[in-house]
Each structure stands twice: as C-alpha cells, then as structure tokens.
Amino acid sequence: MSFEQNNGDPINSDPDVLQMKSWMAEDRITDSVASFVAGNGIEKLILNFDISKLSKALDDVLKLTNFQGDMQDQGFAAIPLNRRPGEDVSAANDLSGRYWLRADDRYIEEPREDIVDEAAFSEFNPMFKGTYFETVHQELTRRFPIGRMRILSKGLYNCNSWHRDPEPRLHIPLVTNPGALFIVNHHVTHLPADGSVYFTDTRGYHTALNGGEHNRIHLVAALAY
Numbered sequence: 001m002s003f004e005q006n007n008g009d010p011i012n013s014d015p016d017v018l019q020m021k022s023w024m025a026e027d028r029i030t031d032s033v034a035s036f037v038a039g040n041g042i043e044k045l046i047l048n049f050d051i052s053k054l055s056k057a058l059d060d061v062l063k064l065t066n067f068q069g070d071m072q073d074q075g076f077a078a079i080p081l082n083r084r085p086g087e088d089v090s091a092a093n094d095l096s097g098r099y100w101l102r103a104d105d106r107y108i109e110e111p112r113e114d115i116v117d118e119a120a121f122s123e124f125n126p127m128f129k130g131t132y133f134e135t136v137h138q139e140l141t142r143r144f145p146i147g148r149m150r151i152l153s154k155g156l157y158n159c160n161s162w163h164r165d166p167e168p169r170l171h172i173p174l175v176t177n178p179g180a181l182f183i184v185n186h187h188v189t190h191l192p193a194d195g196s197v198y199f200t201d202t203r204g205y206h207t208a209l210n211g212g213e214h215n216r217i218h219l220v221a222a223l224a225y
C-alpha cells in the first residue's frame with residue numbers, strides 16, 4: 001500500500017504530516033540569491049563609484065603592498081587605507097578591535113580585544129595617494145564620519161566569527177562571486193561588485209562568508225557615529 005492510499009490512517013491528519021506536504025509543494029529555487037536584497041540591517045546607498053576605477057585602484061594597491069596574487073591564500077587579509085595622522089606603523093589591535101560574541105555552549109556574550117577610536121583614523125594613507133581609493137575616501141568623508149577604511153579579503157570557504165561590533169560599516173565590494181554572502185541578524189544577501197556602497201549595521205550580530213570558488217575582496221569603512 002502506498003503512502004497516498006493510506007487515507008484511513010489517522011497519522012494523515014497529523015499537523016506535521018500536513019505541513020510537510022505543503023512545504024514540499026513550495027518551490028525554494030530563486031535566482032534572487034545571486035543578487036542584492038535589502039533587508040533589516042543591510043541597505044544600499046544612492047552613492048555609486050566607478051567599478052572599473054575601483055578594480056584598477058585595487059590592482060595599484062596590491063602592487064604597492066606586494067600582496068599581488070596571494071591576498072586570497074589567507075583566510076583573512078587586511079590593507080589599511082587610512083591611519084592616525086603621521087602614524088606609519090599600525091598597532092596589532094587596529095586590525096580588528098573591540099567586538100562581542102557568544103563563543104560556546106554557555107551562550108554568554110563576552111568582549112574581545114580593545115576599543116579602537118575610529119574617529120582618530122582621519123588621514124588617508126600617503127602610500128596610496130593618487131589612486132581612486134583616495135577619491136572614494138574623500139567622497140565618503142564628505143558625507144559620513146569615516147573611521148578605519150580597509151581592503152579586506154575573505155579566503156575561499158572561509159567565514160568570520162558570529163559577532164557584533166561597536167559601530168556599523170560601509171562595504172564597497174571590489175571582487176566577488178555569488179557565493180559570497182553577508183549576514184546581519186536574520187537577513188542574508190549577496191553584495192554585487194558593481195560600484196555600489198552598502199550599509200551593513202554590524203552593531204547587530206553578523207558574519208561574512210565566501211562560499212564560492214573565487215576571490216572576495218571588499219573595501220570596508222567603519223562609521224564612527
């Protein structure tokens with residue numbers, strides 16, 4: 001006797017059995033997973049940059065820093081685009097800074113690392129003067145209180161910790177693929193590299209992941225509100 005013929009069985013009126021049938025009737029496949037979908041904590045600005053100039057600026061910076069092809073070989077790599085005025089060497093804590101996370105099965109939120117004074121990062125790195133990133137820095141700082149501005153890469157099949165930060169961030173994807181996703185609380189979306197500037201409210205729990213087979217490099221600027 002097949003499942004369909006089993007109509008007299010009271011198990012067929014079980015709410016989970018009925019719910020399962022309706023779930024199975026739904027189509028879960030959607031092309032929107034390969035595009036940007038705004039949601040609570042992740043928005044797109046009207047401001048837009050020239051993606052070909054952004055790509056060229058990334059090439060320039062990778063050459064100047066000798067990162068070249070190996071930026072993606074690491075799980076996480078960061079190139080600071082700005083600094084505290086006159087400060088040539090950045091402190092180890094400046095690479096990440098204060099964040100909070102629930103690290104284990106106690107579900108207790110704990111702080112990690114030290115607070116970074118984002119507003120102190122007011123000087124564009126002279127090493128990258130004349131690149132399109134200097135224009136990006138000028139346009140952003142005209143509009144917003146910009147803190148640390150960095151180039152961040154995410155290795156293949158790599159993700160950040162599930163954490164929250166003291167301040168939100170702006171993301172400008174430079175190189176990406178459809179498997180690279182950003183998650184804030186319960187909202188997840190891909191961020192295409194088309195010159196768009198995205199607001200990610202990283203005051204909420206978030207992570208970034210690269211589940212694709214190719215590079216994912218973003219320009220990320222802290223908002224020092």
Ligand SMILES: [Fe+2]
Pocket residue numbers: 099163164165202206
């Ligand atoms: Fe973060």
